[in-house]
Amino acid sequence: MGCAAGVSGIIYATHYLKANPGKRVALVAVECPTATFQHGDFSMANMVSAALFGDGAACVLLSSKDEDKGPEIKGEGMYHFYEATHLMGFDLTNTGLQMILDPEVPSMIESHFMDLLVPFLQENGSDLNRLKHLVFHPGGRKIVQTVEDLFGGLGKNIDDTREVLRQFGNMSSVTVLYVLERFLNREVPAGDQGLLLSFGPGFSAQRVLIEWK
Numbered sequence: 298m299g300c301a302a303g304v305s306g307i308i309y310a311t312h313y314l315k316a317n318p319g320k321r322v323a324l325v326a327v328e329c330p331t332a333t334f335q336h337g338d339f340s341m342a343n344m345v346s347a348a349l350f351g352d353g354a355a356c357v358l359l360s361s362k363d364e365d366k367g368p369e370i371k372g373e374g375m376y377h378f379y380e381a382t383h384l385m386g387f388d389l390t391n392t393g394l395q396m397i398l399d400p401e402v403p404s405m406i407e408s409h410f411m412d413l414l415v416p417f418l419q420e421n422g423s424d425l426n427r428l429k430h431l432v433f434h435p436g437g438r439k440i441v442q443t444v445e446d447l448f449g450g451l452g453k454n455i456d457d458t459r460e461v462l463r464q465f466g467n468m469s470s471v472t473v474l475y476v477l478e479r480f481l482n483r484e485v486p487a488g489d490q491g492l493l494l495s496f497g498p499g500f501s502a503q504r505v506l507i508e509w510k
Contacts, residue, residue: 299385300434301497302326302470307357307505308373314361321362327354328469333387333394346396349437353468355475367481368491368507372421376413378405381500402436403443406496410447413502414492421506427490431455432480432507434473434495435462470495485509 298305303326310322330350335343360367378384384402387394418424431448435441435458445455457479461472468475473495480491486509493505 298470298499299497300436300467300469300472301495301499301501301503303355303434303473304493304495304503304505305375305497306470307359307370307493308375308503310359311370311373311505314359318361321358321360321365323356323358325354325356326470326474328352328471330467330469333396335390335392335395337392338395342396342398345398345437349467351466351468353465353471353475355471355478357474357477366510368485368509370505371423371490371508372417372506374417374420374504376409376417376502376504378409378500378502381405382498384500385496386498398437402496402500403439405500406440407443407447409502410444413504417504418492418506423490423506425451428492429453429489430480430485430491431458432473432477432491432493433458434476435459435467436496437467438462440496470497 306324310324313322314320329352331352334347384399384405386397388397418428431453433444433455441459441462448455457476461475465475473493490506490508496502
């Protein structure tokens with residue numbers, strides 16, 4: 298599931314916890330995107346992926362125990378783009394996995410941004426005014442700029458996303474968990490809502506709505 302797997306993993310863990318009250322889950326993400334580097338391939342996709350991606354690991358703990366602390370998951374869901382499997386993924390070649398990164402990705406995100414955001418918030422009893430924080434996976438500079446322009450137009454920022462990309466690059470599914478860590482390490486007012494959002498092969502978007510208690 299590529300870059301989307303950090304958020305989708307949280308979704309699957311949430312389903313498990315709903316079915317198993319009083320349990321905890323350790324969600325571990327380990328990624329080695331540098332293994333996709335193709336020696337001798339001088340295509341733009343290979344050069345961009347080599348410059349953008351890095352290896353990383355992270356773990357997030359989820360709980361259905363009443364005494365455990367942390368933001369509460371209020372809703373989750375997946376959004377699938379039709380006729381878009383060509384945008385992102387891998388080709389299996391004789392020399393390994395070859396990255397597919399279509400330049401159309403940022404414009405595709407822009408054209409669907411409100412559709413994947415507004416109905417999801419409404420389904421979970423929220424709206425854009427209540428949504429204070431975007432815990433966004435930094436897919437790359439152009440994607441970050443696109444989402445920053447869209448989210449910034451709502452009077453909000455994705456500074457944490459940009460900083461994680463600057464420090465660590467795109468670590469695929471791991472990266473959004475690094476962004477989440479920055480929020481968990483600061484004092485966020487009770488009642489504030491945040492949205493975990495990542496895009497991955499398929500082409501798909503994964504979303505989790507959280508609220509600080």
